[in-house]
Amino acid sequence: MKKVRIGIIGLGAMGYGHCKNVRSIEDVSLTCVCDNDEALARERGREFGVPYFSDSRQLINSGLCDAIIVVVPHWFHPDVSIYALSKGLHVLCEKPLAVTVSDAERMVKAAKKYKRIFAVMHQMRTEPFFKKAKEIMESDIIGKIHRTLCVDLWYRSQAYYDSGTWRATWKGEGGGVLINQAPHIIDLFIALAGLPVKVEAKTRTKLHKIEVEDEVCAFLEYKNGAWGYYYTTTCEPIRNFYMEFAGEKGKMIIDGYKIKLYRYSAYLSVFTRKAKNMWESLNVKEEIYNFESNTSTAQMEMIKNFAETILKKEKLFATGRDGLNTIEFINACILSGKKKKPVTIPVDRKEYDEFMAGLKKLSKPKKNVKVQIATDPRLLR
């Protein structure tokens, strides 16, 4: 079987990790690397024994690779990805796909136009708990969804935010917890419950000295009228995510790597009409599933899936379209929070672009930066 030749663009902490990931996957080979810091590019090129570039366009046009992994700062994802797609390369882009919905949409359209495989690194989709949750939703066990809840907690210290000039600035990242930490869980939440049609969010900077948000809460409304709630923060210790999906035939609760499933003996709305005795209650069967996390191998599985989709027409775990949906949700929260008004999804592209341009203008260079380049140790094998 032919191998997919992969180039990696962006060799910071995460890009370096992907170089190692690629080398340990059978269906792919690392054939070139690129970083605009030429010294870094040279060092990595030597380490992995592959040609290096300091201009992504040169790598894309080199003919050395069939596909690229984009690991540059968020704002540059669209340009690099779209250029590569237009030159016939397949693209696996880090999350978030883009900072704005208009950019994300341009990327998705480009992939369609040039008929290339376009995937996004939402690697938590490979988590066993998520696969089970998705199976539960797809087999209609809980039925039509009546209510959702998603609480996603991260913790970051000030040192984390001080570790890079680009971190937690409108100009450098285009958002705070929503754009950096939360996309993984937002992606899963949307994959399971669908996108809401309306968001009323509050965002604020609570604990850290940063210009972007470190706490978010949002009231959600879905197409069928169901309500939901979403919360995320980097102010609270103990990494955890907690989701509830209450449906017409049951309820599913995801508490970290545990799923609690409640199956109702009847359709809720039918039972509600038909029950005769005032205290008659639905019969509910509870099932509990525990899972191990695959954090340390998840990104490798994503790369493998990307390669297999190119080679054998497998199905992508997370498509560019999925990545776009996550950006819709993030943009809606930021816009609603900043403008203090409900925002409908799809987000108004023009309004968001103008709004973001305004925020970037106000963005100030950071003081007290102590540069540290290191990947979250939990992602290392």
Add this chain to the structure above:
Amino acid sequence: MESGVVKIGVVGVGGMGSAHCKMVKDIKETELVFVCDIEKEVAKARGEEFGVPYFTDYREAVKSGLADALIIATPHWVHPEIAIYAFKNGLHVISEKPIAVTVSDADRMIKAAKKSKKVFAVMYQRRTEPWVRKLKELVRDGVIGEITRTLCIDPWYRSQAYYDSGTWRATWKGEGGGVLINQAPHTIDLFMAVGGLPVKVEAKTRTKLHKIEVEDEVCAFLEYKNGAWGYYYTTTCESGGTFHMELAGEKGKIIVNGTDITLYRYDMPVSEFTYKAENMWASLGVKEEKIELDTNVPVGHGEIIRNFAGAILKNEELISPGEEGLKSVEFINACILSSKTNKPVKIPVNRKDYDTLMKKLIAKSKVKKAVKVQRMTDPKFAK
């Protein structure tokens, strides 16, 4: 007090009240001396069942001189009127929850209780449960420090038959609210006790699944005095049994699932660690603890009644003081007012605004059609 026994009359014996009668008879420190119900047949039947005199007018019952104390288990709207009358006539009172439908009524009750110097308790019997006792103890002892975020998700289930079982049920006129005033007060009482009373509420309420005029679904964004955010949700449109509460603090966190409590203790207060950590990936040390409960404690309605008698007889500290019943009414009123006016509401709730709103809602309240009367207590309580 003669021979260390509190003589108790129960007003409203059609539903929950009849269960209270049995308990009063069973408790050593209390004696059932009369029953009272506006419906003569009900009053008579219970009087005969328990072998005590019966009344159809609470004033006569209070004035009879038979009782030292009243348990009020009538529909919510009349709790204040009866309680105030009882206080004025020198009786102690336990009111069923909620103590009142409106904050202004609750104020009047509390004022009357204070003036009379009589014992005033509210039937928040879940306060006797081991997990609730423990939760309050943890927060009171400052184990998690200043609270920085709260979450409370309290789903219930009720069928249409439940709502059709009484003309007063789920009407503005009969109850003055839906899930908030009837099912949710127990949890709200607990949530207020441990999370504190928010200062601002932005709520949405609606009637989603049932044919009723009041709300069966509520969500509310909360803001506390220290700026912390919270979220509250309740409904009667889902299966119950998945109660979930989170209290995040400076020094730790408490998570409650059902009645299981998990406590997390941090090595250092969060805000301190956030500025002390040097390595970008340094993370705060956390100790997780599944809280063991002391299940060897008396629980339920009976314990509230016994404790009430204890307070009267020997100054025992009340488990559920009447004036604390105001907090849940503030919260309930804030949610309803916020949703009906579509704007944030501050706590304390403006008394006049709420009375005006309630008057409007009651004026539009319609008599229920197709009611199939069923009078029975939730089997979970009828032991």
